[in-house]
Amino acid sequence: MKKNKTCGARFKMLLEEANITTTAFAEFLKINKPQNVHNWYTRGVPHYRMEQVARRLSVNSEWLKIGEGPKNASELRLCDESGNTFDAQAIRGTYRVIEPTDVELPFYKETVITPGSNKTHVIKDPGQSIRLPRSDLDSLEINHADAICARMIGNSMTEKIDDGSIVAIDRGLTQIVDGEIYAIEHDGMLRIKYLHRVPGNAIRMRSHNSAEYPDEVFRTAQIEEQNIRVLGWVFWWSTLNKRRPAIPFL
Structure with a gap:
């Protein structure tokens, strides 16, 4: 800082x-x-x-x-x-907040490198952005320029972060704090996981839905070989109800 x-x-x-x-x-x-x-x-x-x-x-x-x-x-x-x-x-002396109270965060997504390819990478989507309250970022001492958003894909974090939820990521915090949720780019794949440090400079990825997704441990050589990169700390996520309830007696 x-x-x-x-x-x-x-x-x-x-x-x-x-x-x-x-x-x-x-x-x-x-x-x-x-x-x-x-x-x-x-x-x-x-x-x-x-x-x-x-x-x-x-x-x-x-x-x-x-x-x-x-x-x-x-x-x-x-x-x-x-x-x-x-x-x-x-x-002067009134301290009235008159500037916009939201911060617009750029949106990142996993997408194929070339049409028809199975190889993906994580890039900025110029057509999307998300607005979050400026005060929320300030309270966590997040540099506005370091904050980005992405979408949760899959059910590995279900009951914590549902499939399709939007997550906000602080790229200024990439140091692993055991048990915190991070966004990771894993050989071009965007993953949202709990991270833990393991002796020998290894890392453990843990899913909230551990019944279907067992822990994964990556040693130093594997981290390099598989292009594993911590994008940042996940500090916010949204959850959208999957269905609109039917109104009875109509």
Whole structure:
């Protein structure tokens, strides 16, 4: 997570000037752990939150980041990710969320490399995207640019993630935490599994539907030979009811 430690003192000064505690500011940003915001005093504001924090405090983000340029953003027209502009000074002291509250996530899918081929790969689908609440990503400290979506295929995770469900993936977290759910590209196949580390740099893939899908263990050589790559941590999934109930007595 890229940070600029030198901005911590400026961030602290701004909160003190506005008489805002780190706890209150964390609540405003929908960050569940106020200590994370307090740590910005010494560690600096995370790079991916710099623009957001600058907008909330109505200052120039370059000034907050490196201490150069004008401090106040009273004459600055700011642009958010969707291209909407607003006057930063207009929200000084009110902390009203006026920019879009959703983040649009690109959609990835497994598809054949060439027509008629049995070989697949995982690529971006330019025709699809999914919108998730910005606050949900921020609460998990997920960089918006790292978040993607894909669709669950098959019943290996049934009763947890049903076939056809959409999953959201944080590509910024690829380190395996035992028992967490990850998206994996396995020789071109998109798989959603629980992952566990195994001694010898091996990994275990576990399905929720373990009765039909027994555990799979892959040693280091197999991981390389079978092109197994962790795409990221699965942090959200949808479940759509498979049928609409029939209305009786009609």
